Amino acid sequence: EAGVAQSPRYKIIEKRQSVAFWCNPISGHATLYWYQQILGQGPKLLIQFQNNGVVDDSQLPKDRFSAERLKGVDSTLKIQPAKLEDSAVYLCASSLNRGGSSEAFFGQGTRLTVV
């Protein structure tokens, strides 16, 4: 079974530029999460989708971050314009959420450096 795919693996941009990250979850997983992980810290939830609907985006800085999950499968996370403090690893995860299984499967993440 293929895991969660993310791209790109690495991205370096200048502040005020835009960037987009892509995530392909495990087939059949209804729940998709985007987390931001700053170096040395635990993952912080940015947004959670259930199919193509948003469950929680309370910690998403909506003035600069946006995310969508078209057709309830792939998802993109965009930052426009980027700030220095956005430098972090952006992790995508998916979960089946059926039959009591709540395990989240993570991609390798996209490491963003804003200079």
Added chain:
Amino acid sequence: TQLLEQSPQFLSIQEGENLTVYCNSSSVFSSLQWYRQEPGEGPVLLVTVVTGGEVKKLKRLTFQFGDARKDSSLHITAAQPGDTGLYLCAGHHNAGNMLTFGGGTRLMVKP
């Protein structure tokens, strides 16, 4: 603001020593998960504890869920260099399938 507090944040020990990592919250969770993350990779699930007071063992790792389902601990016996990594606890709510992570404990086991 992290709803889950992990302690210690950092731990450096010698091979063969025992250690315990704690995960505390004021919230009650449907279940609590422990993940391990290696550099350049995403977190990988180690175990899920569901019932208050539950104890699960995974080789040299012992996980316990508090009676009130608000806290958990991870105990490693005779740590090995291969145990080095970032250990994350995550509280799960069945309603909405919400998963919230703690700040993590970075463990280094020296040979």
